[in-house]
Amino acid sequence: xxxxxxxALSLAxxxxxxxxxxxxWPVEAARPFITQKTLLTTSSxxxxxxxxxxxxxxxxxxxxxxxxxxxxxxxxxxxxxxDLTGYTTNLRTYSTLDHFKVSPLHASENxxxxxxxxxxxxxxxxxxxxxNLQVVKNGRDWSVNWPFTKQPTVPPQVIPVNxxxxxxxxxxxGDDWGAQDVDAPSVRIVDMHPVQRADGILIMGELLNNxxxxxxxxxxxxxxxxxxxxxxxxxxxxxxxxxxxPKQVTPFLIQFPDAQMSEVDSINMKPFAILxxxxxDPIVEIDDQKFNPAPNASLTGQLVNQxxxxxxxxxxxxxLYDKTGMLVWVADQYIxxxxxxxxxxxxxxxxxxxxxxxxxxxxxxxxxxxxxxxx
Amino acid sequence: MKPTLAFLLVSLLLAMMQEAHAQDKTxxxxxxxxxxxxxxxxxxxxxxxxxxxxxxxxxxxxTVQLGSATYFPAGSICNAGHYVVVLxxxxxxxxxxxDVTPIxxxxxxxxxxxxxxxxxxxxxxxxxxxxxxxxxxxLIATSTSVSFELSSPSGAVQKQLVSTRTGxxxxxxxxxxxxxxxxxxxxxxxxxxxxxIRQVPGDPCDLKMSIQPSGQKLDLQTAPVRDCSGNPVxxxxxxxxxxxxxxxxxxxxxxxxxxxxxxxxxxxxxxxxTVASGVVLGNQIRWSK
Numbered sequence: 022x023x024x025x026x027x028x029a030l031s032l033a034x035x036x037x038x039x040x041x042x043x044x045x046w047p048v049e050a051a052r053p054f055i056t057q058k059t060l061l062t063t064s065s066x067x068x069x070x071x072x073x074x075x076x077x078x079x080x081x082x083x084x085x086x087x088x089x090x091x092x093x094x095x096x097x098x099x100x101x102x103x104d105l106t107g108y109t110t111n112l113r114t115y116s117t118l119d120h121f122k123v124s125p126l127h128a129s130e131n132x133x134x135x136x137x138x139x140x141x142x143x144x145x146x147x148x149x150x151x152x153n154l155q156v157v158k159n160g161r162d163w164s165v166n167w168p169f170t171k172q173p174t175v176p177p178q179v180i181p182v183n184x185x186x187x188x189x190x191x192x193x194x195g196d197d198w199g200a201q202d203v204d205a206p207s208v209r210i211v212d213m214h215p216v217q218r219a220d221g222i223l224i225m226g227e228l229l230n231n232x233x234x235x236x237x238x239x240x241x242x243x244x245x246x247x248x249x250x251x252x253x254x255x256x257x258x259x260x261x262x263x264x265x266x267p268k269q270v271t272p273f274l275i276q277f278p279d280a281q282m283s284e285v286d287s288i289n290m291k292p293f294a295i296l297x298x299x300x301x302d303p304i305v306e307i308d309d310q311k312f313n314p315a316p317n318a319s320l321t322g323q324l325v326n327q328x329x330x331x332x333x334x335x336x337x338x339x340x341l342y343d344k345t346g347m348l349v350w351v352a353d354q355y356i357x358x359x360x361x362x363x364x365x366x367x368x369x370x371x372x373x374x375x376x377x378x379x380x381x382x383x384x385x386x387x388x389x390x391x392x393x394x395x396x
Numbered sequence: 397m398k399p400t401l402a403f404l405l406v407s408l409l410l411a412m413m414q415e416a417h418a419q420d421k422t423x424x425x426x427x428x429x430x431x432x433x434x435x436x437x438x439x440x441x442x443x444x445x446x447x448x449x450x451x452x453x454x455x456x457x458x459t460v461q462l463g464s465a466t467y468f469p470a471g472s473i474c475n476a477g478h479y480v481v482v483l484x485x486x487x488x489x490x491x492x493x494x495d496v497t498p499i500x501x502x503x504x505x506x507x508x509x510x511x512x513x514x515x516x517x518x519x520x521x522x523x524x525x526x527x528x529x530x531x532x533x534x535l536i537a538t539s540t541s542v543s544f545e546l547s548s549p550s551g552a553v554q555k556q557l558v559s560t561r562t563g564x565x566x567x568x569x570x571x572x573x574x575x576x577x578x579x580x581x582x583x584x585x586x587x588x589x590x591x592x593i594r595q596v597p598g599d600p601c602d603l604k605m606s607i608q609p610s611g612q613k614l615d616l617q618t619a620p621v622r623d624c625s626g627n628p629v630x631x632x633x634x635x636x637x638x639x640x641x642x643x644x645x646x647x648x649x650x651x652x653x654x655x656x657x658x659x660x661x662x663x664x665x666x667x668x669x670t671v672a673s674g675v676v677l678g679n680q681i682r683w684s685k
Contacts, residue, residue, distance in 0.1 A: 184651055185632040201591045204511045211675060229674055233513070233596040233630045266651055268600075268674035269634040300652035301632050309661060310645040327648070327659075385647055 043177035063230040064089070067156035068123055070163040074154075075121040075137060078105065091157050091164035101167060105139075105150075108172045109359035110333050110392050113150075116143040116357075127225035131158040141357070145259065145336075148357040173364045180329030180362065184301035187235050206236035211270065214348045217282040224275040225351040227340060228292055230265035238265050240290065242275045247286040255275055260353060262388035263339055264299055271386055272340040274351040303328035305335065305387040308365065312341070318377030321367040324356065324387060332360035334390040337368045344381035360389070416646045423483055428495040431532045434470040437481065439463070445485035451496065452477035476534035498534035502584040503541075505529070515598040516625055518571045518576050522546065523591055525566040526582045535563040542584045544569070546593070546664035549576030560584075575627040597627035603678030605637070605657075605671040613660040614683065615667060620655040628655050633673060641667035 049084045063068035070089070077086035087098040096104075107113045118141040126134040132155065139150040155166040192202040213226035221243070239261060244252040260274035303326055310322035320339050326332050334355065341350040354370045372380065424438035437447065441462035450454040452475050460466045462485065473479070476498045483490040491602035506527040514521045524544050528536045542565040546554040552572065558565040558626035571593075572578070578593045601624035608615045616637050622627040639646040641664035650657045661669075665685050 184653065187632070201509060201512060204513055231674070233633065234630070266649075267630065267633040269649060270636075270674065301653075304648065304650060304659075306646065306648040306659070306661070308646045310647060311643060322644075383645070388651065 064162040067128055067135050067163045067272050068125055069167055070156050070245050071123045071135045071154055074165050075123060078139065079118045079121065089164060090167045091159060092166045096169045104170055107358055109361065110332055111359040112143045112145065112355055112357045113141055116141040116148065117131055119147065126153065132377045143353050175361050175364065182302050182320060182329055182396055186203040186300040188298045189296045203296060206230060206294045206296060207231040208236055208238055208292050210290055210292055212348050213290060214286060220278060222280040222282055224288065225348055227270050227272050229270045230267055233267050235297055235299045236265045236294040237263055238271045238292065239263065240275065240292050243289040244277060244280060244285045245289060246284060247285045252284060253280060260351065262386050264297060266301060272338050272351045303330045303332055303389055305332065305360065305389060307385045307387060310383065310385055312380055312383055315374045315377045318372040318374055320352065320370045320372060320383060320386065321368065323367050324360055325365050326360040326362050329362050330391055332389045333392045335360050336388040337370065337385060338372055338388065339385040341380045342382045343379045349379055350376045405500050417467040423490055423492045425481055425492045425494045428497050430499050431476050431496050431530060431534050432471050432474050432499065434468060436465045436467045438465045439483060443485060445483050448482040449479055451475060451479035474532040483666060498536045499530040500536060500538055501530060502528045502536060502540060502587045503531035505582055505584055505587055505589040506532065507582045507589035507591060511595060513594040513596055514571050516571050516575055516595050516627060517598065521571045522569045522580065524580060524582060525564060526584065527564050528560055528584050537563050540584055542582055545581045547579045548572040548574060549578065550574045573625040597623040597629050599623060599676050600629050600673045603671055603673055603676055605678060607669060607681055607683060609663065610660055612663065614663045615660055617658045618656050618671060621652055623658065635671060635673045637661060638670045639664065639667050
């Protein structure tokens with residue numbers, strides 16, 4: 022009986038201990054399920070103040086974060102929340118803060134500059150939001166001046182949209198086998214370039230919708246050995262603009278992690294296309310597109326939605342060419358804010374340094390998605 | 397082992413001889429009949445027996461009086477093929493066979509026309525294949541004359557007469573130089589089957605744009621976009637405008653609307669504008685204020 026009681030007590034103590042350890046130092050996978058509480062309660066240094074803010078954002082404790090700001094009179098708590106999550110539904114709306122980094126930039130006795138990098142986990146990967154914060158001394162503690170970005174507003178107006186829309190009617194299931202059906206769109210690969218990189222093989226190329234109807238497209242590639250056996254098959258997944266209007270061209274990128282070009286004898290490319298009901302709207306202009314050479318090579322520009330419909334998610338895909346016109350790289354970026362009509366939104370796509378040396382020109386396309394709209 | 401095999405072979409031969417003898421004496425079968433037609437089977441002997449007719453996807457069973465003819469009305473056997481007849485009477489079995497042939501009059505056509513959509517001016521671009529069936533959906537294997545007619549939007553007609561081989565006839569035809577919906581008709585006897593082939597414009601030809609100042613921006617507009625045969629390229633086709641200026645570039649993909657593509661782009665002094673659609677390049681304009 023004595024031994025049994027001791028065992029029960031030991032188990033209870035161990036359980037409580039493990040629960041406490043799990044909550045204080047959670048493993049990465051368990052973090053979203055734990056209510057985040059601010060662990061640091063004092064803001065005795067600028068870094069501590071920003072660290073506290075990061076934890077409050079991570080815990081969605083908007084009220085506490087807002088209360089800590091030195092410049093809270095300039096905006097409301099709701100505006101602060103929307104400044105981070107987006108005024109219009111976008112990629113960030115359904116994301117969670119995966120982690121954040123605090124880097125001191127400059128400090129004096131009463132003022133400091135601290136960089137806060139917020140890494141949001143979205144459905145298409147990590148979206149990085151970097152804010153340079155001014156932190157001011159407020160008595161014994163430090164408070165953050167939040168760099169509030171006022172949402173540009175679109176003046177009330179009616180924008181007539183009369184672009185084409187395509188609908189598809191297929192043959193019925195009860196039709197005779199010889200009955201006519203509508204053929205899939207004709208698409209063709211107009212460029213293809215395999216590259217060996219340290220992390221595997223990349224196949225880049227461009228696909229053209231050669232037809233007069235819209236197409237939903239994708240590309241798969243199969244690496245074949247000398248005996249024609251398949252080494253691996255991969256698809257372009259989201260590294261392609263899936264909906265192509267007539268005569269539209271999209272870049273694509275297919276990745277074969279850990280594959281070696283020395284083992285490959287041939288590559289079998291298979292473009293895939295089906296008819297899709299879609300609209301020619303919205304039209305997105307890519308303005309001020311500029312290739313910035315190394316160091317920190319990047320492709321920058323602005324997207325301008327020329328239509329009246331809000332674009333909730335925009336995916337920028339760029340093809341880079343060398344001076345002979347050969348395709349050398351395909352890069353992409355998801356825009357984590359919605360594209361409102363006529364409001365420019367910047368993009369910045371990093372380019373690998375070794376690739377950047379040979380880049381001479383570029384071509385960019387934008388794939389768009391609107392909630393409640395069509396493809 | 398060898399004597400057993402020999403015994404089996406001899407037994408089989410005797411059984412076949414017996415069967416042939418039984419067919420000759422007991423069953424009087426037609427060599428072939430047309431699908432759906434009435435027919436009768438005369439049998440010899442006396443007493444009651446059971447008659448089985450087994451064919452592709454159909455089995456008939458009748459109790460018959462031997463010594464009289466068994467009558468099968470029209471529509472009793474509709475599926476063409478080889479039929480086996482078995483007459484069973486108290487442990488004695490007689491059998492034989494006959495063929496059911498399709499009615500040599502086309503009633504339905506299965507018409508496969510490909511593609512449903514193709515560019516204008518394509519040699520042998522349209523394929524038509526016809527399978528000819530009788531009223532009971534039996535493939536008519538005997539040679540049947542089939543005519544193919546492709547009526548273009550301009551009114552011109554391409555016509556070909558083809559005889560079926562083992563039930564099928566096929567042809568190839570050219571798409572015309574004029575866009576629009578063509579009617580592709582196959583005819584066998586009095587039966588016709590029609591398909592619609594959409595002939596669509598080819599790649600844009602001689603793509604040209606012009607530029608006009610429009611406030612702070614420039615209005616870029618193409619001339620009506622047509623293919624090399626003069627057909628207007630369909631609305632919705634993408635035209636890409638690119639503006640290259642010192643330190644940057646602007647691009648926009650614009651769908652053609654009412655034969656032209658139109659867009660407003662930033663006005664940069666010294667900028668070069670190009671226009672393209674798919675793999676076709678148009679003219680280039682250098683803009684200066």
